[in-house]
Amino acid sequence: MTAVHADIDALKGLHAALVRYRHGQRDVAARGEDQIRLTRAALETRASQWRSRLELGQAEFAGCQDRAAQAPPDSPVDCSGYARAVEQSRERLEQIQRWQQRIDAEASEFGGTAGRFLDLLENELPGIERQLLAIIGSLEAARRVRAPGA
Amino acid sequence: MAAEHWRDGQARQFGDGRLAPLLQESRGYLEALRRLMDTLEAAERDTEG
Numbered sequence: 001m002t003a004v005h006a007d008i009d010a011l012k013g014l015h016a017a018l019v020r021y022r023h024g025q026r027d028v029a030a031r032g033e034d035q036i037r038l039t040r041a042a043l044e045t046r047a048s049q050w051r052s053r054l055e056l057g058q059a060e061f062a063g064c065q066d067r068a069a070q071a072p073p074d075s076p077v078d079c080s081g082y083a084r085a086v087e088q089s090r091e092r093l094e095q096i097q098r099w100q101q102r103i104d105a106e107a108s109e110f111g112g113t114a115g116r117f118l119d120l121l122e123n124e125l126p127g128i129e130r131q132l133l134a135i136i137g138s139l140e141a142a143r144r145v146r147a148p149g150a
Numbered sequence: 151m152a153a154e155h156w157r158d159g160q161a162r163q164f165g166d167g168r169l170a171p172l173l174q175e176s177r178g179y180l181e182a183l184r185r186l187m188d189t190l191e192a193a194e195r196d197t198e199g
Contacts, residue, residue, distance in 0.1 A: 025176070032183050039190040046197050092197075099193040110186045117179035120172055128168045135160060 008139050015132045022125050029118055036107050043103070047096045054089035061086050 064079035071077045 028180075028183070032187070035187060035190055039194055042194060043197060096197045099197055103189060103193055106186055106189050110182050113179055113182040117175050120175050124168075124172060128164075128172065131164065131168065135164070 005143070008136060008143075011132060011136050011139070015129060015136065018125065018129050018132065022121055022129075025117075025121055029114065029121075032114070036103075040100070040103065043096055043100050047093060047100065050089055050093040050096060054086065054093055057082065057086040057089050 061079060061082035064077060064082045068077035068079055
């Protein structure tokens with residue numbers, strides 16, 4: 001290709017870049033969706049684990065309280081360790097639930113932005129690529145240039 | 151002639167009318183994605199253990 005056709009070459013380069021960009025952005029979007037799914041699953045697993053620990057701790061605390069109620073006055077039963085464990089489990093569970101709520105809210109907000117962009121990517125960008133090919137074709141026709149792949 | 155027409159009219163129309171909105175939306179999308187990824191990372195870190 002001679003220098004006089006450098007503009008056509010540049011347009012072909014732009015077209016190829018747009019195609020790569022469309023595929024690349026699709027991959028980015030898919031990886032983003034995967035990451036949202038993975039984090040939600042991880043948080044749900046952790047919430048489930050802490051829920052189980054909380055239930056177990058509550059049962060142990062209740063058992064301790066029963067023993068304390070039946071214990072003679074001269075040998076009291078100390079249940080404060082069980083109470084602390086229950087409180088810690090409850091705090092951890094609530095912390096995870098707050099993150100879950102925040103992620104739900106932010107993922108929902110992100111969904112609006114992502115939806116608009118992906119709509120452009122799937123519906124607008126192919127039209128832009130076609131328009132560019134038509135421009136390249138008209139330039140080549142005007143110069144009687146035969147170019148492969150255009 | 152075709153090249154001049156492209157440079158003078160079509161290029162501007164193509165760049166401003168078609169590419170610029172796409173790139174603007176793309177920047178907004180990538181920035182929103184980065185913020186969300188930061189939140190996901192912080193959530194994973196903060197709820198470990």
